[in-house]
Amino acid sequence: MVETDSQNPEKQKMVAYCGLYCADCFMHKGTVADLARDLRKELRSVRFEKTAETLGELSFFSFFKNYPQCYEVLGGMVKLRCKNACRDGGGNPNCKIRRCCLKKELEGCWECDEFETCSKLDILKGNHGIAHIKNLKNIRKNGINEFIDGKKHWYVK
């Protein structure tokens, strides 16, 4: 018999308390951090700061004057890594959402009657819009296995 995603314990572990799916997270995947690291390395190897300085003098390319900030931002992105999934010790160690679920002995916010109005979840609005709420509704209605096999939202306006 073929094993579906939902029967895979590793994938089940990827469902965070808040309804986000850790395997979709760029910090967990390390994609942004890897690309930023490699781009910085390439920029250093071609001494791009010199190119940016020269080009920045031309009105058409004046935005290259911001190159130092750009390089600094890329440096910040290199740090955006989260090796473990939320249930495995990853994410914010002081996350109020996880703490609340553990205190209430819930598998996740989808088991809580308050999730549609809970202010603790507001912290996710900036990065995720209402994606986590949509995921929580889906898990509550269809169960965790269907969620794993189906569409998982990361950002929804």
Ligand code: SF4
């Ligand atoms: S640390 Fe909190 S916000 Fe982050 S994935 Fe886990 S439950 Fe969600």
Ligand code: SF4
């Ligand atoms: S009150 Fe409910 S919805 Fe809010 S964080 Fe706690 S378990 Fe999640």
